[in-house]
Amino acid sequence: MIYIGIDISKYNHDCFIATETSVSFSFENNSSGFKELLEHFKPFNKSEMIIGLEATGHYGDNLKSFLSSHGFSFMEINPLLVKKFSDSKSLRKLKTDKKDAKLISEYMMTVDYKAYHHQSYHISALKSLTRERSKLISFRTAQYNMITKTLDIIFPEFNPFMKEQGYSDTSLYILSYFKSPDKIAKMTDLHYDKIRKKSMGKFSYPKFMKLKELAKETIGTSQDYHLDRLSTSISYVEKLNTDIKVIESRITELMKKYPTYFGSIKGIGTLTEAIILAEYGNISLYDSPSQMVSYAGLDSTIKQSGTMSTTGKLVKRGSKYLRSALINITLILMVNNPLFYAYYHKKKQEGKHHRVAQVNLAKKLIRVIHHLETTKTYFDSSLLK
Numbered sequence: 001m002i003y004i005g006i007d008i009s010k011y012n013h014d015c016f017i018a019t020e021t022s023v024s025f026s027f028e029n030n031s032s033g034f035k036e037l038l039e040h041f042k043p044f045n046k047s048e049m050i051i052g053l054e055a056t057g058h059y060g061d062n063l064k065s066f067l068s069s070h071g072f073s074f075m076e077i078n079p080l081l082v083k084k085f086s087d088s089k090s091l092r093k094l095k096t097d098k099k100d101a102k103l104i105s106e107y108m109m110t111v112d113y114k115a116y117h118h119q120s121y122h123i124s125a126l127k128s129l130t131r132e133r134s135k136l137i138s139f140r141t142a143q144y145n146m147i148t149k150t151l152d153i154i155f156p157e158f159n160p161f162m163k164e165q166g167y168s169d170t171s172l173y174i175l176s177y178f179k180s181p182d183k184i185a186k187m188t189d190l191h192y193d194k195i196r197k198k199s200m201g202k203f204s205y206p207k208f209m210k211l212k213e214l215a216k217e218t219i220g221t222s223q224d225y226h227l228d229r230l231s232t233s234i235s236y237v238e239k240l241n242t243d244i245k246v247i248e249s250r251i252t253e254l255m256k257k258y259p260t261y262f263g264s265i266k267g268i269g270t271l272t273e274a275i276i277l278a279e280y281g282n283i284s285l286y287d288s289p290s291q292m293v294s295y296a297g298l299d300s301t302i303k304q305s306g307t308m309s310t311t312g313k314l315v316k317r318g319s320k321y322l323r324s325a326l327i328n329i330t331l332i333l334m335v336n337n338p339l340f341y342a343y344y345h346k347k348k349q350e351g352k353h354h355r356v357a358q359v360n361l362a363k364k365l366i367r368v369i370h371h372l373e374t375t376k377t378y379f380d381s382s383l384l385k
Contacts, residue, residue, distance in 0.1 A: 002044050005104025006053040006074075008060040015040070016101035018109075024098055029059070034066050046071060052108040054079045054100075061124060075113055080317070082107055126254050127278035130271075133247045134321055140166075140240040146233045147175075154222045154230070155181045157214040167237065170199040174211075176234045180222045184215035261372040264379040265365075267336035272329050276369070279322035283373040292366045296322045298359055326362040333365065339381055340364070 003018040010029065015037065017023040023040060027033035041049070051067070051074035053060060067074055082100070085107045144166055151158050162171055174195065178184045192208045251274045263273045279296075286292050293299050297318035334341040343364055347357035372379060 002049050003105040003108045004049060004051045005101045005106070005108065006051065006063070007098075007100040007104060008054055008056045008063070010059050013037075013060075013063065014098050014101040016098070016105045017044075018102075018105045024101065026098075029062065034063065038070065041072070046073075049073075050108050050113050051075065052077050052104045054082060054104065058128075064124070075108070077104065077107065085110070123258070123278055123281050126251065126258075126274055129247055129251050129254070130275045130278045131321055133244060133251070133271075134275075134324075136240055136244050136247070140237055140244070143233045143236045143240065147230060147237070150226055150230045150233065151175075151220075154220045154226050155184075155215065155218050156220050157218055158211075161211060161214055168199075169241075170195060170203055172234055172238060173198045175230065176238075179227050179231065181215040181218045181220060182222070185212050187212055261376060261378055262369040264372075265333070265337070265368065266379075266381075267332040268329060272325050275321060275325040279319045279325075283370060286370060289363075289367040289370040292370055293363055294318065296326055296362075296366065298323060298326065298363055298366070326365060327358055330358045330361040330365070333361065337381055 005016045005018075007014040012026050012028055013033070014026050015024070017040065025036075025040065027036045049072065051072060053063070053074060053076060055076040055078060064074070064076075082103055086103050147167060148159060158171075158175075162168075164171060167175075174184065178187065178191075187208070192205060195203050195208065196205075248271060252270055255270055255274050255277075258277065260273060260277055262268065262276070263270075268276075280286070280292065283292070286295075290299075295318045297320070330340075330344070334344050340361060344357050344361050347360045348354070352360065368379070371377075
């Protein structure tokens, strides 16, 4: 077998081909560099090539796509594993890109080769979409907080009255169109008709009249710069809402091509299913659920010395997007699945804190997901133990 290690970086990649006359070279992260790589690969049979490269974010996406399109299989490696492998070989701290490429090729000789799945190029696109959505939601939350801070000054009665998590299209319409409590207090029945249509009939007339009364009696103070700041934040939120809807539509369309078995678990929606699939990739590559738990950073630190052994906080390595999705979905799982609900309360009765019980439930979900995907079976709650 021909073991090949590729160290990924932004502008140049380093490659080491372990043969009787080993070859080490650098190539640019562009078309001419990729063609140069192909020239070095020409003497070898594809079936005998074991290619490994570090998982280093988006810098290697184009190379992975190029290799896949030319019929080469390869395996992505966690950089932490390569570092530990390096530490085990020498106590000297010597790190260069060329040395890393050689280390990757040597590491590939010590592990079972699990090639990048043929769907992975599309899974990578799905990962980009789900992560972009997560970032946009974070930006939107920041703007929500800005709107709340401003309303606390100019109209502090608004949020307690509306009782919303975030800001609905109806609230945004009222705040952007009327801007100040004075104008809200002077709304007419014609304005109510527009608001009612915006809310699809959910905003009642008594609620409309109560909002006018609160605006008239507000203790808030309105300055022009407060109103300008409110208007700016609302325009940002409206743009973000549009962008998020577009991304969610693309995610939904992409997921139609890659249905999963774990998507049959009641409570897991398409967007959460997409995050889990995008972050894990081909679940059949994981030998056990414990590997999936570690990848999500849901395993605990263990400190052992002599006769003492303690477990600490979550290691929180791996994908923060995956970890967040798995923990957040536990609340919905409990509502929709009695056995997940019973498992959570079993952990609570053992004296575990709510958050700890949630993490335990997330781990159980991972075990279920691994079983469903490796056995290619749909979820059946009657078989859950």
